[in-house]
Amino acid sequence: MLERSPMARLPDQALRWILTALSFGILLLLVYFFGKLSLESVDVFQHQGILSFAFSNDWNPSQSQFGGLALLFGSVATALIALVIGVPIAVATAVFIVELCPSRLRSPLTILVELLAAVPSVVYGLWGVFFLIPRLRPFEQWAADTFSFLPWVGGPVAGPSYFIAGLILAIMIIPVVSAISREVISTVPTDHKEAALALGATRWEMIRTAILPYSRSGISGAAMLGLGRALGETIAVTLVIGNAAVIGHQIFDQGYSLAAVIANEFGEASAVPLYSSALFACGLLLFIVTLVVNGLARYIVSLGDIERRVERARRSERKSAAAPGGAA
Amino acid sequence: MKFSKQAGALSLTAAAALVIVACGGSSSGSASTINGSGSTFAAPIYQQWGATTKTDDSLTVNYQGVGSGQGISELTSGTVDFAGSDPPMTDEELAAASKKSAPLHFPTALGAITISYNVSGVATGLKLDGATLAQIFLGKVSTWNDPAIAAQNPGVTLPSNPITVVHRSDSSGTTKGFTGYLTAVDPNWSSEVGKGKTVKWPTGTGAKGNDGVAAAVKQTPNSVGYVEQAYALQNKFTVASVKNAAGSYVEPTLASTTAAGQGTTVPADLRFTISNPSDPAAYPITSQTFVVAYTDACKAGFTEQVAKGIKTFLTYGLGAGQDALAQLNYAKLPADINSKATAQLSKLVCNGKAL
Numbered sequence: 225m226l227e228r229s230p231m232a233r234l235p236d237q238a239l240r241w242i243l244t245a246l247s248f249g250i251l252l253l254l255v256y257f258f259g260k261l262s263l264e265s266v267d268v269f270q271h272q273g274i275l276s277f278a279f280s281n282d283w284n285p286s287q288s289q290f291g292g293l294a295l296l297f298g299s300v301a302t303a304l305i306a307l308v309i310g311v312p313i314a315v316a317t318a319v320f321i322v323e324l325c326p327s328r329l330r331s332p333l334t335i336l337v338e339l340l341a342a343v344p345s346v347v348y349g350l351w352g353v354f355f356l357i358p359r360l361r362p363f364e365q366w367a368a369d370t371f372s373f374l375p376w377v378g379g380p381v382a383g384p385s386y387f388i389a390g391l392i393l394a395i396m397i398i399p400v401v402s403a404i405s406r407e408v409i410s411t412v413p414t415d416h417k418e419a420a421l422a423l424g425a426t427r428w429e430m431i432r433t434a435i436l437p438y439s440r441s442g443i444s445g446a447a448m449l450g451l452g453r454a455l456g457e458t459i460a461v462t463l464v465i466g467n468a469a470v471i472g473h474q475i476f477d478q479g480y481s482l483a484a485v486i487a488n489e490f491g492e493a494s495a496v497p498l499y500s501s502a503l504f505a506c507g508l509l510l511f512i513v514t515l516v517v518n519g520l521a522r523y524i525v526s527l528g529d530i531e532r533r534v535e536r537a538r539r540s541e542r543k544s545a546a547a548p549g550g551a552a
Numbered sequence: 553m554k555f556s557k558q559a560g561a562l563s564l565t566a567a568a569a570l571v572i573v574a575c576g577g578s579s580s581g582s583a584s585t586i587n588g589s590g591s592t593f594a595a596p597i598y599q600q601w602g603a604t605t606k607t608d609d610s611l612t613v614n615y616q617g618v619g620s621g622q623g624i625s626e627l628t629s630g631t632v633d634f635a636g637s638d639p640p641m642t643d644e645e646l647a648a649a650s651k652k653s654a655p656l657h658f659p660t661a662l663g664a665i666t667i668s669y670n671v672s673g674v675a676t677g678l679k680l681d682g683a684t685l686a687q688i689f690l691g692k693v694s695t696w697n698d699p700a701i702a703a704q705n706p707g708v709t710l711p712s713n714p715i716t717v718v719h720r721s722d723s724s725g726t727t728k729g730f731t732g733y734l735t736a737v738d739p740n741w742s743s744e745v746g747k748g749k750t751v752k753w754p755t756g757t758g759a760k761g762n763d764g765v766a767a768a769v770k771q772t773p774n775s776v777g778y779v780e781q782a783y784a785l786q787n788k789f790t791v792a793s794v795k796n797a798a799g800s801y802v803e804p805t806l807a808s809t810t811a812a813g814q815g816t817t818v819p820a821d822l823r824f825t826i827s828n829p830s831d832p833a834a835y836p837i838t839s840q841t842f843v844v845a846y847t848d849a850c851k852a853g854f855t856e857q858v859a860k861g862i863k864t865f866l867t868y869g870l871g872a873g874q875d876a877l878a879q880l881n882y883a884k885l886p887a888d889i890n891s892k893a894t895a896q897l898s899k900l901v902c903n904g905k906a907l
Contacts, residue, residue, distance in 0.1 A: 284752040358771055380714040382757055383772045467721035467758030478757045488760065491622030492723035492750070494629060495648065 261511060264504035271498060277505055283469035283480070285489070290502040294471045296509065298386065298479035302461060303454035305390025305475065306397055310454075311447045313394070314401035319431055321402075322409045334406070341399035349463035352392045357383045357464065368476055379474040384466035387475040392460050397450035404449065408442030409435055445525030452517045456510060458483035482510040583610040586861040590623020590636035592762040593726045593780045594841040596880050597661055598636060601865065601873050609868070611861050617761055621723020621749045627655070627844060633858050634845040634865075638725025639732075639749065640823030641844065652852035656900070657822045657842045658866050658893050661874075661882040662813050664804035665730050665837040668769050668789035669776040671696055671711065677803060679704040681795035682737025682828075682836070688776060689717055689734065690744060691755030696774060711774065718768045718777030721758025723749040729826075729839035730778045736828040737836075778837075781809070782881050798832035805835070809883035812838035818889055822896065838883075843869070850902040859902040870894050 268277060272290050280291030321333055364381045372378035412435050420434040436443075466478025467488060486503050493499035588598060595617035602613030618626075620637040627635035628649045640657050641649065649655045667680060674696075680688075684700045687693040693700050697710040720727045731747035745751050759768040759777075766783040769775050781804055784791055793801040802808045812834040818824045826838050843866060846852040849859035870893050874884045885893065900907055 286746075286748045286750045286752075353767075353771075380716070382716040382775070383768070384757055467760075468753065468756065488721050488758075489723075491618055492625055494622075495625035495645075 258508075258511065261504055261508040264501055265508050267498055267501035268505045272502075277502075278509060281471055283485070285493075285496075285499050285502065288498060290498075290505070292482070292485075292502075292506060292509065294469045295480050295482045295485050295506060296513075297471050298465065298481040299455055299483065299510065299513070301386050301472075301475075301479065302389040302393055302465065302481060303451050305386060306393035306454040307447060307451055309391060310394030310397045310450060311401055311443075314398045314446075314450070315405050315443055317398070317402045318405035318409050319435065321406055323431060323435070324427070337402050338399050340395065345396060345457060345460040346463075348392050348396060349460035352388055352460065352464040353384075356391070357388055360388065364476055368474070376473070376475050379476055381476045382466070382478065384464045384478055385476045386465065386472060386479050389461045389465045389479075389481075390475070392464060393454040393457055396457060396460065397454050400453055401443075401446045401450040404446035405439070405443050408439040408446070411442075412438045441524055441527045445521045448517055448521030448524060452514050452521065455514050455517065456483060458487050462487045482506045583612065584857040584861045585612040585614060586633045586858055586865060587614045588623070588634040588636060588843070589616040589618050589626050589632045590844075591620045591638050591725050591841055592617035593620075593638050593663060593665075593724075593729075593839065594636045594661065594882075595762075596782045597841075597869075597873075597877065597882060598843075600876055600880055601869050604873070604876070605865055605868055609864050611864050613861075613865055617763070619720075619722040619749075619761065620725030620728070624649075624844065627846075628652075630853055633849065633854055634843050634862055636841065637844055638839050638841045639728040639825060640842060649846075653846040653848040655844050656847050656896060657844055658870070658896065659822060659824070659840050659842050659885055659889055660869055661877050661885065662809050662826070662838055662840055663882045664781040664809045664812075664835050665726055665733075665778050665839055666781050666784040666789070666804045667776060667792040667794060667837070668766070668779045668784045668787075669792060670769050670772065670789070671713075671774055674708060674710065674790065676790040678708065678790070678792045679795070679801045680792045681801075682734065685794070686734045686738035686741045688715060689719070689753070689756070690741070691717070713774040716772050716775040717753075717756030718759055718765050718772065718775050719753045719756045720750075720760070720765060722760050724762075725749060725841070726762060726778065726780055726839065727751065730837060732825065732827055733837045780839075785881050794836050796832070796834050796836040797828050797830050798834075800832060802833065802835045804837075806878060806881065806883050808833055808835035809838050810886070812836070813840075813883065813886045813889070816886075816889075818892060822889075822892060824889075845900070847899055848901050848903065856902045856907075859900065860907050863897060863900045863907050866897055866900075867894075870897070 268290055271288070277290055277292055278296060279293050281293040282289045282291035283294055317337060321330055325333060361381055361383060364387065368378050368381055416434045416438060417430055420430040425433060461481050462484040465481060465484055467480055467484065468478040469480045469485070472479045486506055489499070490503055493503050595615060598613060598615040602615060605611040605613060615636065620639060623632070623635035624637055624641060624645055626632045628645070630652070641655060646655060667685065669678065680701065681704065684693060684704065687700060693715070695712055695714055697712045702710055728747060728749045731741070731745065731751055735742040735747045745754065757768060759765045762780045762783045765777045766779050766787050766789070769777040769779065769789065770787050779789065791804055793803045795801050811831045812826055812829040814831050814834070815829065816824055816826050824840065826840055828836055829838065845862050845866070849862060850856055870890055874890065877884055884890075898906070
């Protein structure tokens, strides 16, 4: 081993310091954002009360009323619609790419799906306003009239709505959910798949019994990440949700979301301290909801992590073997 | 060795870029620029005036239509040199802005707020009165063939489709003008919704800016919205004839808009509001619009060039600019209001010095 002088070790030390500083910096930034948002929201929480802000339905800034339930509802409703529409499509795409696709097409198809993520969200919003809304209106009206026995379906169709916002969000989360699902599905051991096929399962049965159960937690984690993305999406939603601070009763009603209210109203809020405090509080609420959802996603993904599963199985085997009476 | 060569090339490029940016960024000596923002109602006017002052006086005017409310906020915070606002500033807004310097209101034009609708088969000139309009925007009259509308329009086939209401989602002087009219004609409206730049709309979709409402009405069948006249004409909307205080149904035209300005009481600080005018030929939903600028722009933190630019812009606007209004479908200021505004121009100073 060559002896090196202490001076030669300096770059190593510097590297360690810089990387540590950067990592701490990111952590500090997160804490700073949370702290700053909370600090700025104190005014409106004192005026309105935290629970009233989050759970009362009366967004009336000109009268200094800041009940944000309609906003929270809009954010959650559009994100849920995005999940219901987007996740099945994303998982189907992932299954197709891994299992059914000719190997020549695999790479181009993967790239195309990921390109969906490259489209700026404002472009999605623009496309939604000028193309999707007018073209879908007859279909939506037909669906509202025919399926009015279903809950939340029915009523007049004006154009912008929770449904359109959810649809656009679904398109935006497909790349994320599809990429993660693809990774998870490709880790299914070949012997599981071959065992199913050897027992006489058709392709679909093999997918249903060998692949999907195995990747269930990974796909759930992917869906949760997609949900996190959909909750925070701003400009695309602002353009197509209808900007009405009410809780809609049908998916074709207009609504509002936490992110959209900030984008629309920050300009005039800048001169009124209580109003800008309310918008900060909206941001805080969104931040918290997104953090919770992301944390949940990580936990669920970790539940399905192979090494952990094997570890858990081994642990429970050891426990049952060590129990008095001992299994055979 | 390789690393330092790359580093050298990179730093040279960065330096070159900085030099280019610095050279390109310096403003030329004689031409000046003023920035304004606010009313989308009046945006076409200021953009047109700016085009003229650019060629005649080398004065570039950058104006962004973001809504009267945001314009006033930006003026108060110092982001823009002047604000466009349809309603005059309230006493609270005035107090907040006066910390820098007292703002002055310069009326620039009068314009009609049309009730634009998109109903297939119904031609322009649908007759509506104030009470019916209030009921529509409250959501109480929800279909086009409602008896309240049909009674005023005998002989017109109205469809049974539901009415889609479009309103503003941003803080808007046009909203204040429209809700001011509804408050004056319907006691229900003032108790349920009230007037203001932002109100809690009981029904309908929100769109940003006059242009946003115009686009929404254009794209949504069976919709109705309140849109400034220039945008309604640009989109070739069908507009309603509204019943005025004297009892006649009047279409929004230049003549009826000017008639609305007659007989308005104007206080000394020119902060007037036209409300449900009594002239028999007047179109009842008419709004004034102001340019708001600081008396002493320099004291408020702007340069002397900006202060001079504002005065040049306003001098043109209150003078020859009034003739350009007709082409844009706004009405000129009545002569007495114009002379008061022109007299107020001499109050614009820079650090106490006349401009």
